[in-house]
Each structure stands twice: as structure tokens, then as C-alpha cells.
Amino acid sequence: MSDVAMHSYxxxxxxxxxxxIGQAGVLLWLRANLFxxxxxxxxxxxxxFLLYKILPPLFDWSVLEAVTNAGSRAECREISAHGAxxxxxxxxxxxxVYGFYPVEQRWRVDLSFVLLGLALVxxxxxxxxHSKPALLYSCCYPLIxxxxxxxxxxxxxxPYVDIGKNYLILSGVQTSEFGGMMxxxxxxxxxxxxxxxxxxLLALGRRSHLPIVRAVCVCFIEFIRGVPLITLLFxxxxxxxxxxxxxxxxxxxxxxxxxxxxxxxxYIAEVVRGGLQAIPNGQYxxxxxxxxxxxxxxxxIVLPQALKISIPGIVNTFIGLFKDTTLVIIIGLLDVLxxxxxxxxxxxxxxxxxxxxxxxxxxxxxxxxSMSRYSIWLEGxxxxxxxx
Amino acid sequence: MxxxxxAEEIKTSIQSAAxxxxxxxxxDMHKWYGDFHVLKNIxxxxxxxxRIVICGPSGSGKSTMIRCINRLEEHQRGQIIVDGIELTNxxxxxxxxxxxVGMVFQHFNLFxxxxxxxxxxxxxxxxxxTPKREAEEAAMKYLERVKIPEQAKKYPxxxxxxxxxxxxxxxxxxxxxxxMLFDEPTSALxxxxxxxVLDVMVGLAETGMTMLCVTHEMGFAKTVADxxxxxxxxxxxxxxxxxxxxxxxxxxxxxxxLSQILGH
Numbered sequence: 001m002s003d004v005a006m007h008s009y010x011x012x013x014x015x016x017x018x019x020x021i022g023q024a025g026v027l028l029w030l031r032a033n034l035f036x037x038x039x040x041x042x043x044x045x046x047x048x049f050l051l052y053k054i055l056p057p058l059f060d061w062s063v064l065e066a067v068t069n070a071g072s073r074a075e076c077r078e079i080s081a082h083g084a085x086x087x088x089x090x091x092x093x094x095x096x097v098y099g100f101y102p103v104e105q106r107w108r109v110d111l112s113f114v115l116l117g118l119a120l121v122x123x124x125x126x127x128x129x130h131s132k133p134a135l136l137y138s139c140c141y142p143l144i145x146x147x148x149x150x151x152x153x154x155x156x157x158x159p160y161v162d163i164g165k166n167y168l169i170l171s172g173v174q175t176s177e178f179g180g181m182m183x184x185x186x187x188x189x190x191x192x193x194x195x196x197x198x199x200x201l202l203a204l205g206r207r208s209h210l211p212i213v214r215a216v217c218v219c220f221i222e223f224i225r226g227v228p229l230i231t232l233l234f235x236x237x238x239x240x241x242x243x244x245x246x247x248x249x250x251x252x253x254x255x256x257x258x259x260x261x262x263x264x265x266x267y268i269a270e271v272v273r274g275g276l277q278a279i280p281n282g283q284y285x286x287x288x289x290x291x292x293x294x295x296x297x298x299x300x301i302v303l304p305q306a307l308k309i310s311i312p313g314i315v316n317t318f319i320g321l322f323k324d325t326t327l328v329i330i331i332g333l334l335d336v337l338x339x340x341x342x343x344x345x346x347x348x349x350x351x352x353x354x355x356x357x358x359x360x361x362x363x364x365x366x367x368x369x370s371m372s373r374y375s376i377w378l379e380g381x382x383x384x385x386x387x388x
Numbered sequence: 389m390x391x392x393x394x395a396e397e398i399k400t401s402i403q404s405a406a407x408x409x410x411x412x413x414x415x416d417m418h419k420w421y422g423d424f425h426v427l428k429n430i431x432x433x434x435x436x437x438x439r440i441v442i443c444g445p446s447g448s449g450k451s452t453m454i455r456c457i458n459r460l461e462e463h464q465r466g467q468i469i470v471d472g473i474e475l476t477n478x479x480x481x482x483x484x485x486x487x488x489v490g491m492v493f494q495h496f497n498l499f500x501x502x503x504x505x506x507x508x509x510x511x512x513x514x515x516x517x518t519p520k521r522e523a524e525e526a527a528m529k530y531l532e533r534v535k536i537p538e539q540a541k542k543y544p545x546x547x548x549x550x551x552x553x554x555x556x557x558x559x560x561x562x563x564x565x566x567x568m569l570f571d572e573p574t575s576a577l578x579x580x581x582x583x584x585v586l587d588v589m590v591g592l593a594e595t596g597m598t599m600l601c602v603t604h605e606m607g608f609a610k611t612v613a614d615x616x617x618x619x620x621x622x623x624x625x626x627x628x629x630x631x632x633x634x635x636x637x638x639x640x641x642x643x644x645x646l647s648q649i650l651g652h
Contacts, residue, residue: 282497290511291486
């Protein structure tokens with residue numbers, strides 16, 4: 001026997017010992033997770049077999065035998081009979097990104113994407129230098145982006161605001177020329193940015209003690225949630241003008257943006273309400289007994305905790321919203337999916353739907369997966385203070 | 389003219405009865421939860437610097453009563469005047485009273501997403517508009533007084549129950565309250581930790597703070613209290629100085645309660 005077993009320690013002096021051999025490390029992990037029983041072993045082997053069957057052919061198709069340079073589908077097939085024909089995507093990529101945005105003006109889209117990235121930094125991360133002016137910039141970003149993308153047509157989208165067209169310098173681009181990923185991004189980012197604050201207000205309103213505020217919020221949330229997004233988009237495209245004063249029309253894209261924002265705000269409101277309900281009454285009482293006013297206690301005490309709890313649900317809603325931006329296709333806006341589908345009709349490139357759909361799927365996957373990863377990182381960061 | 393005089397007279401009589409050092413006056417206060425009459429005819433005058441312990445079986449309304457003093461609960465009849473301000477539905481008056489009245493809860497109710505120091509400076513910064521640095525200096529002073537300055541950067545979840553309750557006391561003191569309310573401050577604590585919290589409270593009592601304390605710690609009541617109130621079923625049954633209260637309780641109900649609580 002080892003010394004340790006023989007050794008007797010005085011009470012309170014027993015040292016911490018390492019675990020016995022075979023109870024730690026990679027081998028233990030393998031045995032515990034992959035080969036712990038014969039069922040588990042069988043599953044592991046089947047899994048390895050399936051991966052062997054799926055991964056190498058997929059790699060062949062997408063990388064090894066893929067064609068990136070060709071003029072038509074026939075050329076593609078001459079070079080490689082079974083590989084993916086990415087040349088088609090390369091040919092159409094600008095259409096899929098920019099839609100019908102005037103070619104010589106596309107730098108404006110690029111610039112607005114870059115500025116979007118910069119605007120996101122202070123919102124997503126704290127502890128960056130100059131965070132106050134940076135946040136101010138983020139708040140102004142929607143206006144900057146609107147101006148960049150629309151040029152002097154920016155005045156048209158805001159029917160009640162009157163600023164001189166001459167100050168806007170950039171030449172006008174119609175919203176009907178928007179398309180592709182740029183359209184998805186515009187709808188998605190706008191929806192996300194505006195639905196969160198609106199959703200929070202609705203959630204607070206639904207828990208308000210003021211009966212009228214509560215009734216309005218409940219009606220709004222239940223109505224919007226009870227109607228499919230497609231129906232709301234149809235309403236946006238056809239009916240909304242009936243409710244506006246005669247002579248005033250909203251741009252179709254603006255109507256879509258409003259509808260998408262309202263739609264996801266209703267969902268966000270319910271997610272946030274769930275978070276608010278998880279906050280113990282004692283927190284409200286402590287805030288009140290300190291003399292904090294309603295908005296102070298919400299902003300400083302209740303919402304930081306409630307939103308932290310709601311992060312998974314909020315991000316879930318955002319991811320759903322971002323994917324739902326493809327629904328604009330049914331009211332005639334050509335987003336990335338619409339552009340992709342229409343390019344399939346080209347006789348020169350006939351029959352390459354797999355490549356198109358895989359590319360579009362990758363675009364959405366990258367965006368949504370980034371959101372998901374960010375939310376997990378954020379949860380971990382905010383969790384620190386609670387861990388012992 | 390007659391009416392005016394009567395009104396004036398009543399006003400002055402209230403003021404003179406109050407005197408300068410009456411910080412809390414409760415006159416014929418009643419409260420109902422629906423049809424249930426929880427507080428019946430509560431009358432209480434507290435002088436500045438007085439320390440009052442309120443005890444009684446659970447459900448007797450003692451917590452509800454002190455929660456009425458800073459309007460965490462609403463009373464439906466009678467008068468509560470705190471530091472010269474009457475509690476009405478006027479939000480400004482409620483806020484004014486809450487600024488002067490600190491409260492310590494049974495379950496601490498610290499803000500878990502803020503550090504100990506931030507918990508302490510939140511009120512002074514946002515309610516009293518104290519500059520941040522000044523608020524932090526004051527907070528450190530009070531954290532030293534409750535003997536946990538070294539935990540300032542930690543989060544409440546990383547502290548023991550006794551430490552959390554001491555932070556909660558420091559947090560209330562940071563607002564420079566004129567009155568402190570304690571709502572069963574030691575009931576959620578392990579026996580080991582009760583003493584450290586009571587020590588802080590005794591120290592606080594020695595500084596002359598006006599304190600109202602709902603507690604079952606009879607030792608604390610004996611050493612610190614100027615008066616002990618016994619409540620049952622929403623009524624004040626008995627109110628006396630601690631030596632008379634504990635040695636010669638007048639009412640059967642009080643005797644029964646004391647025998648149960650001191651018996652073991």
C-alpha cells in the first residue's frame with residue numbers, strides 16, 4: 001500500500017492529494033464519453049462511419065473539385081463533372097450583395113457596412129476607449145446610413161421632415177433599387193436596433209399600474225403576435241396608405257421596416273416581461289426605500305438584471321427576425337434569396353440551384369451564428385459577479 | 389373665523405405635541421388587505437434617538453407596520469408623520485420621507501449586479517446627487533464601520549449572509565438617514581452570523597441613531613431598546629421599557645409569547 005493510505009494525519013492537517021491515475025485527463029474523457037457502455041461504443045462507431053461517408057465527398061464537392069473560374073455552366077462541367085460551380089456565384093456576387101444599387105454608387109453601401117461595424121463596437125463591448133462619444137456616434141448611425149444609402153432621396157422616406165435636398169450632396173437612390181444581402185441587412189439591423197427599446201417599453205407598460213397604459217400595451221402585443229408576419233407585410237404593402245392622410249405616402253421599404261420592427265418588438269416585449277417577472281420583489285422594495293424614482297430604479301436596478309436573464313430569448317428573437325427578412329420577397333422586394341432565385345432562370349447558368357442556396361445559407365448561418373456566439377460570450381461576462 | 393381658529397388650534401396642538409424631537413408620529417393608523425384588517429389602531433410616537441424593538445408572533449403585523457413608515461405598504465386610515473412630513477399619496481412627500489428613512493430587510497435585498505461599493509454609492513449618487521468620488525469615500529467610511537472595507541470590490545453573491553446584511557446596513561447609512569428601520573435583520577442568518585450583525589446594530593445604536601427594529605433577538609432588545617412593543621393580530625398589546633416588559637409583562641398574551649421565545 002502507498003504511504004498515503006498508511007499515513008494518518010492529525011485532524012485539520014490532511015493535505016489535498018491528486019486524483020488516482022486513470023481518473024483524469026484525455027483517456028478518462030474518451031472512456032467516459034465515447035466508450036462507457038456497449039451502446040455508447042456502437043453509437044460512436046456509427047457516428048464515425050457516417051462522418052466518413054459524409055465529410056470527404058462534401059469536401060471534394062465544395063473545395064477539391066470545385067470550379068471558381070468559368071464563363072458558363074457548360075464550361076464548369078467541362079473542367080469538373082462533379083464539383084461545385086462557384087464561378088456562378090462569383091459572377092452573381094455583386095448582384096447578391098448590392099441588388100440593383102447603381103454600380104458607380106456601390107462604394108456608399110460598402111462605406112455604410114464599414115460604418116455599421118464601427119457603430120456596433122461600442123454597443124456590443126464595454127471597456128473601449130472614448131466610449132461616450134462612440135456611443136453617441138452609434139446613436140447617429142441610422143441617420144448617417146440613411147443618408148449614405150439614399151442620398152437626396154433621404155427626404156422622401158421621412159414624409160413629415162422638410163430639409164433642403166441641396167444639403168444632401170449625394171445623388172439619390174430609390175429604395176426600390178435596394179436588394180440582395182444589403183436589403184436583408186438594412187431590414188434586419190433596423191428591426192433589431194429599434195425593436196429592443198420598443199419591446200422593453202412595451203414590457204414595462206404591460207406591467208404598469210396605470211390601466212390605460214397596460215391596456216394599450218396588452219392589445220398591441222396580443223394583436224401583433226396573433227397575426228403572421230406575412231400578413232403584416234401585405235398590410236404594409238397595400239393597406240397602410242389608407243390609414244395615412246391623403247397625399248402622404250410612406251416609402252414601401254419604410255413601411256416594411258416599421259412592420260418588422262413592430263412585429264419583433266411584440267416578441268421582445270414578452271421575452272423581457274419574462275425577465276422582469278424573475279426579479280424578486282425585494283429588489284423593487286430596496287430601490288424604492290432608497291428613494292429612487294420609477295425610471296431610475298428600472299434603469300439602474302431592474303432592467304440590468306431582467307435583460308441579463310432575457311439574453312437567450314432576445315437573441316433568439318433577433319435571429320428569427322433576421323431570417324424572416326427573406327419574407328419581403330412576397331411583396332416584391334428582392335432580397336438575397338429573391339436575387340438568387342431570379343438568377344437561376346439564366347439559361348447560361350441553368351441548374352445550379354445547389355450552389356446558390358448553399359451560398360445564401362452560409363450567409364445567414366454566419367450572421368446568426370455570430371449573434372449566438374456573441375450572446376453566449378455576453379452571458380458569460382455578465383455572469384461573473386454571481387459566481388462564488 | 390371660528391373654523392379657522394379650530395383648524396389653527398389643531399395644527400399647533402399637533403406641532404406642540406410633536407415637539408422638536410418627535411421624528412415619527414403614528415396616530416390611529418389602520419390597514420386592510422382586502423377585507424382582512426391587518427393593522428388596528430396603531431399609535432406610536434418616536435423621539436429622536438429613541439430605539440424601539442417590535443416583537444410578536446408571525447403574522448401579527450409588525451413588519452407591515454414598519455413598512456408603512458416608508459410607504460412600502462399603504463395605510464388606509466389615520467396619520468403617519470415622519471420628520472414633520474405627513475405620508476399621503478403625494479409622491480414628492482413619499483420620496484422626501486424615503487430619503488430620510490433607511491431600511492434593512494430580512495433578505496438583505498442587495499443589488500446582485502453591482503459591487504458592494506456600487507451598492508453603497510448608488511443611492512447617494514442618484515438620489516442625493518453626491519459627486520461620485522465623495523460618495524465612494526463616504527461609502528468606504530461606512531464599510532469600515534461595518535468592518536468589511538476589504539470586500540468593497542466584490543459582488544454580493546460572493547459574500548456570506550452576515551457580510552451581506554452588514555453591507556445592507558452600510559448601504560442604508562450611506563444615505564445619511566435620520567431614522568433606520570430594521571425588518572427582521574437577523575432572521576435569515578445562520579446563528580454564527582447573527583452576532584456580527586447585532587454588533588453592528590448595537591454600535592449604530594450607540595451613535596444615537598433613531599431605530600425601529602422588528603426582531604426576535606430578545607438579548608438585543610434588553611441591551612439596546614428604550615422601549616419594547618409587543619404586537620399580536622394587528623394590535624399593539626403592550627409597550628414598555630425592556631426591564632418592565634421582560635420581568636413584569638402585564639398581559640397574558642405577552643407572557644405566553646415570552647415563555648415560548650425565551651423558554652428554550
